[in-house]
Structures are given as structure tokens and as C-alpha cells.
Amino acid sequence: MQFHDFSTYRAFSRLTGLAKNSHDLTAVNGLSPQRMSTFKSSMLGFDFLYGTQRVNADVLTALQELADEAGLVETFIAMKKGAVLNRIEGYESENRQVLHTASRDVFGERPCAPEASARAKAELAKLRVFLDSLEDGRIVNGQGEAFTTMVQVGIGGSDLGPRALCLALQAYRRPGRSVRFIANVDPDDAAEVLRDLDLSTTLFNIVSKSGTTLETRTNEQLIRAALQQAGLDPALHLVAVTGEGGPMDDPSRYLTSLYMYDYIGGRYSATSMVGAVALGFALGYDAVIELLQGAQAMDQAAEEADIRANIPLLMALLGIWNHNFLGHATVAILPYSQALSRFPAHLQQCDMESNGKSVTRAGHLVQWQTGPIVWGEPGTNGQHAFYQLLHQGTEIVPAEFIGFRSSQYGADVEVEGTGSQQKLIANMLAQSLALALGRKDPNPARTFAGNRPSSILIADRLTPRTMGELLAMYEHRIAFQGFCWNINSFDQEGVQLGKVLAGRLLHRMRGDSETADVDPIEETLLREAGLL
Template sequence: MPTYSNLDQLAAFASLRHLARKAPDLSNPATLTAERLRTYQAHGAGFDLLYGCQRLDETILDSLQELADQGRAVEQFMAMKQGAVMNRIKGWPSEERQVLHTACRDVFSPTPHAPEASGQARAELEKLAAFLKELASESLTNTQGEPFTDLLQIGIGGSDLGPRALYHALAAHGKKGRRIHFISNVDPDDGLAVLRHVDLSRTLVNVVSKSGSTLETLTNAELVRAAYTQAGLDPSRHFVAVTGQGSPMDDPQKYLRSFYMYDYIGGRYSATSMVGGVMLGFGLGYDNFEEILRGAVAMDQAAEERDIRKNVPLLLALLGIWNHNFLGHETLAVLPYSQALLRFPAHLQQCDMESNGKSCNRLGEPLGYQTGPIVWGEPGTNGQHAFYQLIHQGTTIIPVEFIGFRRNQYGGDIIIKGSSSQEKLTANLLAQSLALAAGQKETNPNRLFSGNRPNAILMAEQLTPYSMGALLALYEAKIVFQGFLWNINSFDQEGVQLGKTLANRLLAHMTAIKSDNSYDGSSSDPLGWALLQASGLLPK
């Protein structure tokens, strides 16, 4: 892997720091003009990025272009798509893997960027299509000859958050008579609550674990497997695996089918692989899953553009760096004005914060600047009656990315006081954007809005499988572009591993004391043992 420069070593960094001292004031009517709002737009794969309410001008945009060029952002993105080993820390033990989630959807071109990986993706898609055809034709049924109506997905992290967000986003496109359920938390109440509402005899269980040994997932799978056994059902006639080829879960004696995921696909980037594909294919139909892939690959292609004014993911990444590293804003709110995107901010929290929550560069050296922001969000307009007060008048400035659609999914609506519900929804979105930027002058200090609060709008025609795929890929590309420019490894998650290691140590104490009342772990693990005692989790 070539050696890349830190963000603060790029020549454009110094000029941007200088420009940040006199960044445009959006509350000044001479800055926030109608012409500005018409001019500052970018377009790609069906999405319009409206960024006139960001604190920038042409000089700043030119410097951001220089930053992207000097940091070789698009060059690195292309290297990733072509199979370079990007998941590594040079000179230190690390995962040493390719990063090829883009190959999962690069299956429509005769000349894919990573032919071997795309070939493997096509093979899994063919297996999935055949499996779904068996279910549809009822050549694959339960032991009573009844068709399967439900699917229960068991996974955690990227095996849950992304697929769950996509399913909820596209439930309007669901197949009639099919229902999807999720179990992710190792909290037994999560699993038991779901099991109370499903007919096990007509439910498939999709267990997702690349290694085949993820403790939380296997624990939940055994909980569900026990429920099948107690109901007099054979789990092997209901369970499906999405796992690494040859893993402990790749076992035809325990699973109806095994679909494969590969080491070059990280969990938080895996929604367009079989991790999401099996569940989405069952719940939405194969054709709709393929549309998700088509939208994603269209955005992947749009992200190859070197001109930041024509590359929506890259421009959004640079706006984030401008706000975070130069204007000093630590958090980012992603606010979708679509109830169907209820779970999308949670997916972005993992995808962004697990990717870019790093403090050393790709040589293992400590960094002297901020990396990933705190990401959070909730759908509008509910959020307007919750936390928007702080966004508008609080002492912390929170940049916002709004997401909206011109048409609703189901088509039905009602006119009240001259406008439809969808018109009210989009009007509220646009109003929030203007209010944050322009503010409001008022002699009453309680009604004074300072404005000058940066935000951008992502707008598309309608939330469909295609646009959802494009939106997913847009944020994936944005996140990796930022990681490339921060010169960090966006594809490992050592912070997660540390927590697992310590949890296993505590579990070992809990297990030992069950078989030996005299067991005392205070000498081998004084902190862990003391915390177990303080928490009341040891026998008295």
C-alpha cells in the first residue's frame, strides 16, 4: 500500500485554516441569496445535494478541491474498488484485507472493477434467486407442506443495522404475505419478545455471522433453536446461514442453505451482500433487491468523478471535513424527512463512527487533528418537537444533513388547509434548512435565532429500492472518502474487539463461580472482579 499524507500535511490544509477565520456568515442577507441557493447544487444517481446553506464560497470550494486532489481521495477510492489491500496499519499487526463491498453490486457490467469478487457475488445472487424461486413455487415448504410466511434475521452490528434499516425503508415494497423480524441484542427479552409473535412452523431463521462464532449471534440462535425443539420442530428444516465458506455454520446438517460472505466485506458495509440479500429477497422479492444493487452501483460510479462539484459523496465528505476540522463542529445530525428511514441514522452511526472513530494514521502514528464526528439523528417532523430547539438556539452548533423526497411511497394523501401531508413534510424540511442558516433578528432575546448554522439537503424523487441503494452507497462512499483524507483505516474496529475481550473475561468469572462457590477472581482480575461485586452480579 502506498504511503499517504496526513490531512494537516496537505498544502490545502493551511489555506483552509486561513479561510475558516472569515467563513461566510449565512445570517447576512447579502450572503444567503436566492442565486446562491440556485447555484450550489450537485447531482448524482437520482439525488440532488443542495448546499447553499453551508458556510462556504467559491474560494473555499476551490481549496476543498485541492484538498481532495492532494489527498488522492478518488485515486484511493478507485484503488479500493479494484482490490487494493486498504484494511491495514502498515508496520503493525492488522487485518490485511481488501475492501470490496462495492463488488457486491458491481455485477451488471461485463468488465467489473474486481472481477473475482464480482464473480463470487454473482454466484451468490444465483443461489439466492434459485432459493427464492423454490419458496415461491412451494417446492420448498415446512414439514406440513405449508409455505413459509415469515423470516427471522439473527445478527448483530452490521449483520443487523444496515439490513434492518433497508427493510424498514422499503416495507412499502414488501411482498404480500411475507413478514420480517429481527433479533440482535443478546438481551434475552429481545429474542423472547419476538418469538411470542411468530408462528415458528412457518418461519425461516436466517443466522448471519461471517466467522460462524460471533458469541451474541450464536447465543440468540441457540435460544431460537431451543424454541423450535420445544415446539416439536426440526430446526434444520427452518434455519438458513449467511457465513464465511467453511465456517462452523457452513453445515448442511444444521442449515437448509448456506450463503457466503467474504473477508473483503466489512460488516458495516455488508447490506448489499448476502447479509442483507437473503432477508431482503424474501421480504421484498428478488427484483427489488436487484434494484437496490442497481442504485448502489450507480452511486459508486458517480463517486469516481474527480470534480467535487459533480461528485455528491465526495462533496458531502468535504463539507463534513470543512465543518469538523476547520469550523470546529464536533457532531453531525442526519435528519430524514421520511418515517420509513427511521432506522437509517442508527445504521449511519455504526457505519461512520465505527469506521472513522480512530486516533492513529495508517502507519500507527497518533493524529493531531479530529477524525470522525459524533453522528445521530431521528426522522422529521417528530424531531422538530424534540431536539430541534437545541439545534436552533443552543450554544453548540450542530451541522445537519437533511434527507427528503418529493413524493411519498404509498401514493395516498389528503389535502388539509390547501396542502397535502407530503407537501407539509417537505415544506417543514426546507423551512428548517432556511431557519438554521438565516436565523431571525429579534429584540426579545428569547426569540432571537443567531442563524449561521450550516446544513445541506439531499433530495430525491421518491424512496424506492433504487434510490435506497443509491442513498446507502452515497453514505458509504462519503465515509470512506473522509477516512482516506484523514489518513486512517476506516475498515477495522479494534475498539469493538477490546470490549469483547473484557466481556469474555467477566463471563469466565461468572461461569467459574457457578461450579465452584469458593472461586475468587480478585487476584487474577482485580478490577473486573470488583466491578462484578459492585454490580451485585456475584452470589452473596
């Protein structure tokens, strides 16, 4: 597969020229009814409204040309079929396939990557047996009681995605079941969770591909000590999600082990056993299947070459337009759904760990901007926090609003003629319009410049299936951007240096470093921090 530098595409030059006179949303007819109707895409129950982006027909045509030149859809299909994309040409790298899509490509007769899909099916079958055993009493605690709580212990992709999914779908939780999470190596994180639990009816799902992740290993030992102190056998309370044949694949120490594979990166692993175990415990097996079906439907739909009919591809290209051609360094993900309160945090990792790169797939330093800073919080809370900067600050922040026409629980109250859900969505739409149109006022402090880009993604209701679609939509948006920027979105070398230095500092704090190995800067830092 041949890759080209982002700045060499013909469409790059055309888009650079178009950006010099980009669409002004505050101009006369800059935002019109016709524009709002025209700049809309629909896909799998989602409507994507992007009339409030600073694009016109010429820009969209050029973005289509960029997608075609860069072969974004072709590379995406190759990824799904098992192309080795996790690599840097000519340099040592992980050199792996990228097959998170295989974890949900389990429903058709012709999966894109048959071997990986067969493994995913096998793990789903094991998960079903495990969940059925919890349900019918084959798996109980030492006193013959049912387990009512699961605590997932993992960090990074083993925490953020699964946590976001479990929170998003709490409305569908089975009676008497709850899921908690421990991620931080800060002992207060584990202590806060453990102190409220009945350990005798709690399962701990330890998630680590290598089985050697320092934070997770440390928290596991803390949990084992707590169980033993309570007179409980840890082997009857701990579940492992790990690499097959690794140090945690040990039936003498874990109730059961389910497997994760090297070709699924942590931040893309929420639809593998990394996310499915906790989700299945809380919601049941059928809800896991619905989530996977939604994700697979999006995987298939994202093969569409027409950017106007492919929402994740269009989102990726609009993001590139805002970032590389209009010069906006950040993007805010703003879900108007409390259930999605941790979804921006998951996307922050997924995007910034994937596309926070400065080396091309050929091993050269990039000469263009790559991944933006991604952040966000749910509305309407955010309106009373940081929206002041969005509307009147000197930094222009493109915003991506996510909302649903109906609430999950259906519990609502009418005040002044409208319900709470109507107020929520009205606020979301109003914010998009306010960012675009602005307002003139004789008082400069009350003037809104406007012309600030945003988009709206809206569906009927947040369900397991739509959550699967939404998750996959953003995964693909991130991958499409990485392909276009000619970077490897699937490694994470940037997290390694801090781990190495932390290990050196820990050796010195233990007092077992040889004097010759002690770096004077590290030594001084420890001393000045009061740790020596």
C-alpha cells in the same frame, strides 16, 4: 500507494486561513436566490442543495485542491480494484482488500475486481434458487405450508444495515411476507419477537461471518430451543449467512448456507448476502437487483474528480470543512421520511466504526480531528424533540436533511390546501432556512442566532434503486473522509477490549476462574453490582 498526513497538505493551510473569516449566512446577501441556485449539485436523480453551508467559492476551490492533493478519487478507484487498504503500515492488522462495491459490480462485462464479483454473482444465483424454491413450493415447512416470516438474527453490520433497508422498502413488500430482527443479547429482545410468531411458518436467517459471534450464537441457541419445544426441526427452519467453510457452513444444521467474505466489512455488507437474503424474502429477487443496480450506479458516478459533480465527495469535504476547520464535533442525519427511520442508526455505525480512529495508516497518533459524532432521527418527529438545541443551543450541529418529493404509498390527504407530503417537505426546507437565517427578536429567548450549516438531499421517491444509490452515497462519503484523514476506515479494533473484559467477567460469573486470574477490580465490580 503513498499516503500523507492530513495536516501536511497545502490546502489544509489554505482552509485554515479561510475558516478565520468563513461565510456568514446571516449577513446581507449571505443567503440569496443566486447562491441557492449556484450551490447545487445533481447526480442520479438526487439534488444536493448546499447554499446553506458556510462556504463560498474560495472554500470550494480549496476543498477541490484538498481532494486532488489527497488523491481521494484515485484511492477510491484503487479500493474498488482490490487494493489492500485494511491495514496499518508496520503493525499487525487485518491486511485485507475492501470490496463491498464488488457485491453489486455484477452487471457489466468488466468488473473492477473480477474474482470478487464472480463470487457475488454465484451467491446471487444461489439466492435466486432459494427464493424461487420458496415461491414454487420446493421449500416448505414440515406440514407442507409456505414460510411467511423471516427473522434475521445478527448484530452490528449484520443487523443495522439490513434492518434499515427492510424498513425503508416495506412499501414494496410482497403480500403475505414479513421480516423481523433479533440483535441484542438481551433475552427480552428475542422473547418479544418470538412470542408473536407462528414458528411453524418462520425462517430464521442466522448471520455471522465467523460463526462465533457471542450475541448471535446465544440467540441462535435460544431459537433452536424454542423450535424444538414447538416440535419443529431447527435444520428445516434455519438459514445461514456466514463464511465459507466456517462452523456455520453445515448442511446438517441449516436449510441452506449463503456466503459472506472477509473483504466486505460488516457495516458495508448490506448489499451482500447479509442484507440480500431478508430483503429478497420480503420484496422478491427483482427488487434486490434494483437495489444493487442503484448502488453500482453510485459506485461508478463517485469516480468523478470534480467535487461539484460528485455528491458523496462533496458531502465528505463539506463535512471535513465543518468538522476540522469550523470545529463542529457532531453531525445530525435528519431524514424527512418515516421509511428511513433506522437509516441514521445504520450510518452511525458505518461512520463512527469506520472513522472513529486516532492512529494514522502509518501507525502514528493523529494530530487532527477524525470522525464526528453521528446521530439523528426522522422529521418531523425530531422537530418536537431535539431541534430546540439545533436552533438555540450552545453546541452548533451541522444538519443533513434527506427528503423525497413524493411518498412511497401515494396515500395522502389534503388539509388547508396542501397534502401531507407537501407539509413534510415544507417543514424540511423551513428547518434548513431557519438554521441558516435565524431571527432577531427583542426577547432574547426568542432570538435565533442562525448561521448554522445544513444541506438538503432530495429525490423524487424512495424506491429500491434510489435506496441503493443513497446507501452507496453515504458509504463513499465515509470512505472519502477516512482517506483524507489518513486513517484505516475498515478495521474496528476499538470493539475488541470490551469483548475481552466481558469474557473475563463471564468466566468469573460462572465460577470457573482460577483465583490467581481474578482481577480485584473486576471482582469488586461484580460484587457491588450484586452478581456474585
